[in-house]
Amino acid sequence: MAEDQPNVEIKVKKKGKHDKPKPWDDDPNIDRWKIEKFDPSWNPTGMLETSSFSTLFPQYREKYLQEAWPMVEAALKEFGIACKLNLNEGSMTVSTTLKTRDPYIIVKARDLIKLLSRSVPAPQAIKILDDEVQCDIIKIGSLVRNKERFVKRRQRLVGPNSSTLKALEILSGCYILVQGNTVAAMGSFKGLKQVRRIVEDCIQNKMHPVYHIKILMMKKELEKDPALANENWDRFLPTFKKKNVKQKKPKTKEKKPYNPLPPPQQPSKIDLQLESGEYFLSEKKKSEKKWREKLDKQAEKSAENKRKRDAAFIPPEEAVKQQDSNKSEDGKKDLAEMTKSLKEKAKEMKKQKKNRENVNAEEYIAGPAKKKPKRS
Numbered sequence: 001m002a003e004d005q006p007n008v009e010i011k012v013k014k015k016g017k018h019d020k021p022k023p024w025d026d027d028p029n030i031d032r033w034k035i036e037k038f039d040p041s042w043n044p045t046g047m048l049e050t051s052s053f054s055t056l057f058p059q060y061r062e063k064y065l066q067e068a069w070p071m072v073e074a075a076l077k078e079f080g081i082a083c084k085l086n087l088n089e090g091s092m093t094v095s096t097t098l099k100t101r102d103p104y105i106i107v108k109a110r111d112l113i114k115l116l117s118r119s120v121p122a123p124q125a126i127k128i129l130d131d132e133v134q135c136d137i138i139k140i141g142s143l144v145r146n147k148e149r150f151v152k153r154r155q156r157l158v159g160p161n162s163s164t165l166k167a168l169e170i171l172s173g174c175y176i177l178v179q180g181n182t183v184a185a186m187g188s189f190k191g192l193k194q195v196r197r198i199v200e201d202c203i204q205n206k207m208h209p210v211y212h213i214k215i216l217m218m219k220k221e222l223e224k225d226p227a228l229a230n231e232n233w234d235r236f237l238p239t240f241k242k243k244n245v246k247q248k249k250p251k252t253k254e255k256k257p258y259n260p261l262p263p264p265q266q267p268s269k270i271d272l273q274l275e276s277g278e279y280f281l282s283e284k285k286k287s288e289k290k291w292r293e294k295l296d297k298q299a300e301k302s303a304e305n306k307r308k309r310d311a312a313f314i315p316p317e318e319a320v321k322q323q324d325s326n327k328s329e330d331g332k333k334d335l336a337e338m339t340k341s342l343k344e345k346a347k348e349m350k351k352q353k354k355n356r357e358n359v360n361a362e363e364y365i366a367g368p369a370k371k372k373p374k375r376s
Contacts, residue, residue, distance in 0.1 A: 194216070
């Protein structure tokens with residue numbers, strides 16, 4: 001049966017068969033990264049279908065959006081986009097019209113109403129309509145389960161007096177707003193990529209934003225050197241190792257043995273009075289008993305206060321120093337030697353005094369000078 005079947009040749013598709021070099025590939029005059037401004041003459045007929053996007057906004061943003069809505073309408077009217085603010089439903093809607101020429105502007109308008117609902121000011125949010133400005137809304141609420149830890153890390157991203165956030169804005173060239181469970185960022189694609197990485201690393205506790213700021217500052221300096229443009233910068237950038245800080249173990253209470261029965265019922269006030277017999281006393285005797293208890297408490301308190309006052313006048317006990325037997329023996333020896341030396345000195349003084357009394361004064365008086373013999 002296999003011999004009767006005709007031989008079928010399987011054609012293998014070659015990848016990149018038509019990828020031939022084009023004459024404009026190596027043209028130095030063409031900048032492929034440049035985003036050209038849209039010209040309405042490119043689409044004179046307009047849009048075939050109506051596209052629309054809507055988003056909800058929180059109640060606290062209602063008053064501000066009412067005031068800023070004329071500014072938003074005027075900005076969208078230039079591009080032929082209709083917008084509607086519905087206060088009953090709490091929603092904003094943008095849609096294309098017959099005057100719309102740019103097909104991508106409706107996506108920009110959608111980003112505009114998203115930013116407005118995330119508490120971005122209207123003058124800043126309108127900048128998203130430019131072709132060079134993009135936006136990214138980073139959801140951070142689901143990255144950490146513990147609420148207290150989430151609030152602490154979100155504050156770490158903002159920094160003291162918003163200093164960390166300002167530094168990130170300057171280095172990345174993006175506008176950043178931390179609001180609730182999201183972080184809204186506006187800027188270039190490169191800056192938005194950096195901001196997303198920094199935010200996620202901070203909330204997930206991978207790296208502190210200050211370390212990211214140091215790395216960005218060094219990259220800014222390295223960009224200025226044209227000799228390092230095509231080299232790897234890893235050897236210049238600092239590496240930060242995560243340190244495991246020892247945390248105090250929480251004090252755990254000892255678990256009591258499980259008892260399925262409920263705890264015994266505590267005696268009520270009447271039960272206690274019945275046990276002590278106070279329940280059967282008359283009102284007069286009850287008041288007398290309370291008065292006696294009050295007097296006893298006052299007497300105890302006054303006695304305690306007097307004892308505290310008298311304690312200040314009791315002199316403290318002096319600590320008796322226990323001298324060692326060796327030290328006492330050494331002290332006796334020193335005393336004996338001292339008395340001996342004093343006795344010797346006293347004897348010497350007596351001798352000197354006697355010698356002074358027996359001195360002959362004539363020996364010391366000068367006599368007549370003797371005549372020297374003449375030399376022959």
